[in-house]
Amino acid sequence: MIVLDAVSKWYPSGIRPALSDVSVEIAAGEFVFLVGPSGSGKSTLLRLLLREERASAGQVVVAGRDVARIPDRRVPRLRRIVGCVFQDYRLLPNRTVAANVAFALDVIGRPRHVVRSIVPETLELVGLGEKAQSYPDELSGGEQQRVAIARAFVGRPRVLLADEPTGNLDPATSLEIMDLLDAVHQAGTTVVMATHNAALVDAMRRRVLELSDGVLVRDEAGGGYDTAPVPPLATALPTAPATSPPTSPPSSAPVPASAPSSARIPVQPGPGVPGTPGVPGAPPSPWAPAPRGPVG
Amino acid sequence: MRPGPLAALWWTGLRRNLAMTASVIVTITICLAMLGAGLLLRAQVHTIDRYLLGQLEVVVDLTDDITAAQRTDLEDRLHSDPAITAVRYESKQQVFDRFRRDFRGSPDVVAGVGPEDLPAALRLTLADPRASGDVVVSYTGLDGVEGVRDQRALLQPLYRFLDAFTIGAFALAAVQALASFALIYTMIRISAHGRRRETAIMRLVGASNGTIRAPFVLESAVAGVVGGLCAAGLLVAAKILLVDGQFTRQSTFPLFGWSAVWESAAAVLAVGLLASAAMASLALRRHLRV
Ligand SMILES: Nc1ncnc2c1ncn2[C@@H]1O[C@H](COP(=O)(O)OP(=O)(O)OP(=O)(O)O)[C@@H](O)[C@H]1O
Ligand SMILES: [Mg+2]
Numbered sequence: 001m002i003v004l005d006a007v008s009k010w011y012p013s014g015i016r017p018a019l020s021d022v023s024v025e026i027a028a029g030e031f032v033f034l035v036g037p038s039g040s041g042k043s044t045l046l047r048l049l050l051r052e053e054r055a056s057a058g059q060v061v062v063a064g065r066d067v068a069r070i071p072d073r074r075v076p077r078l079r080r081i082v083g084c085v086f087q088d089y090r091l092l093p094n095r096t097v098a099a100n101v102a103f104a105l106d107v108i109g110r111p112r113h114v115v116r117s118i119v120p121e122t123l124e125l126v127g128l129g130e131k132a133q134s135y136p137d138e139l140s141g142g143e144q145q146r147v148a149i150a151r152a153f154v155g156r157p158r159v160l161l162a163d164e165p166t167g168n169l170d171p172a173t174s175l176e177i178m179d180l181l182d183a184v185h186q187a188g189t190t191v192v193m194a195t196h197n198a199a200l201v202d203a204m205r206r207r208v209l210e211l212s213d214g215v216l217v218r219d220e221a222g223g224g225y226d227t228a229p230v231p232p233l234a235t236a237l238p239t240a241p242a243t244s245p246p247t248s249p250p251s252s253a254p255v256p257a258s259a260p261s262s263a264r265i266p267v268q269p270g271p272g273v274p275g276t277p278g279v280p281g282a283p284p285s286p287w288a289p290a291p292r293g294p295v296g
Numbered sequence: 297m298r299p300g301p302l303a304a305l306w307w308t309g310l311r312r313n314l315a316m317t318a319s320v321i322v323t324i325t326i327c328l329a330m331l332g333a334g335l336l337l338r339a340q341v342h343t344i345d346r347y348l349l350g351q352l353e354v355v356v357d358l359t360d361d362i363t364a365a366q367r368t369d370l371e372d373r374l375h376s377d378p379a380i381t382a383v384r385y386e387s388k389q390q391v392f393d394r395f396r397r398d399f400r401g402s403p404d405v406v407a408g409v410g411p412e413d414l415p416a417a418l419r420l421t422l423a424d425p426r427a428s429g430d431v432v433v434s435y436t437g438l439d440g441v442e443g444v445r446d447q448r449a450l451l452q453p454l455y456r457f458l459d460a461f462t463i464g465a466f467a468l469a470a471v472q473a474l475a476s477f478a479l480i481y482t483m484i485r486i487s488a489h490g491r492r493r494e495t496a497i498m499r500l501v502g503a504s505n506g507t508i509r510a511p512f513v514l515e516s517a518v519a520g521v522v523g524g525l526c527a528a529g530l531l532v533a534a535k536i537l538l539v540d541g542q543f544t545r546q547s548t549f550p551l552f553g554w555s556a557v558w559e560s561a562a563a564v565l566a567v568g569l570l571a572s573a574a575m576a577s578l579a580l581r582r583h584l585r586v
Contacts, residue, residue, distance in 0.1 A: 090493070090496065112300070155502070
């Protein structure tokens, strides 16, 4: 679904590359965490996938399209199959929750009857059916992020990019958002989530890509936030409520979350394992049907 | 995008940007009213042209002592001239009758003049009435010719007057067009700033470039149409109040009719719509990264 081949990115003003020689492959239906310290190039990588920026070298392929070769007028099509959510939600304050979600369909010209049926359905899926007529400033941060996810998902994209979606949220709310993203993943969407939230990464045990100064230093299937094995969920997430423990049992050796970077192992080339099967506790059936709507 | 959501975007933009939009509309109205006035003045020139071309002729005044041979000779020459399509003789009495008819509005002028005071004449119809100068030159001074008058030349001051006003109106329209562009440019900049969240989201969810630009172009085009309607209203008001209300009683010429008003109004509306949309598209290149 996503292939980066020797991708480098220099910003015009940058002294060193924001990404250098990154090669990675993400299969359709995978869930991937993107971690790394501030400034390591996570957002840059996501922007390349959206064609917000172009790679300075190398090739970026998303859903079979060489992103750099897409003519400008076709870029919107790419963005219709690649949804994204951000730390700051980016909702329109003068529109209701339902109108915010409907906006995403309206502006790509979906017919009204489609908008009328999909929007309430999607709001139900993210658990905001009750709040459809509220305004963003009447919602908590977690609820706003749910709206943002609903907006990104309402067009049933094949890929969902999330740039620190839990960055402004408390641990419990972060977990709820994580559940939601996991449900999106269960629905067959490829999800790439950039995050600093070690607890979440450790809890989910999914494929982890780690960047450091623009270099891909780790590609680990079922990895934690740091290279070394992580402590059990109970200690990592003091406030963790409903989420069940990860499916792949972590090693029991507790290591502080801030393990020194020297402990990181080198890049593992090639694709990681596809997304692990459903996490128990994720919303079941409504997400399951195959993606609807135009997917290309 | 469907019309409903587009209209909603336009409406929020309008409310956010009301004062700016109002000033754009005023400027566009003035610009288009000037343009319309220029068009009407040109219509007036054409109206006079049409009226006069049938009436105005080159007149060859004959001397009183012209001989029959001289007159035959002169008429032969006139008939064989390709620039002249018709030659008509008017006796002194006929000339006098016409004179009385033309000046029936001014009895003082007619009072002291009798049939004997005016020369008999040959009235020429020209193939191209605007090329009267050559004809005047070639027949002046021939035997039996007292003088050659181009009646159209009498109207030069009127034409100059109308032309000057037409040019003035168009020049003002051009200046106002520049002002309109400056204002639309500013309006788009302000609007792009006010809509930056919306445009960012539209871009993100894959709205086409046309869709992202549509609300801006619509905003400007609506201002253009409203300005065009106001200007058309001014033209109609000018026709009713000034032309029909004042000038018809004073003018010795026919004045332009309603069809000229409707044509100018339609032109003004079309220019308002298209030019403002085009100006918006131009300004968008500068202010909206798509
Ligand atoms: N638009 C830009 N122009 C110039 N340099 C940039 C730009 N955006 C990012 N950079 C630089 O590129 C590098 C990577 O930035 P990036 O935003 O991708 O990091 P990040 O991993 O997302 O960081 P964070 O975790 O803080 O969000 C940084 O050194 C940053 O200063
Ligand atoms: Mg970032």
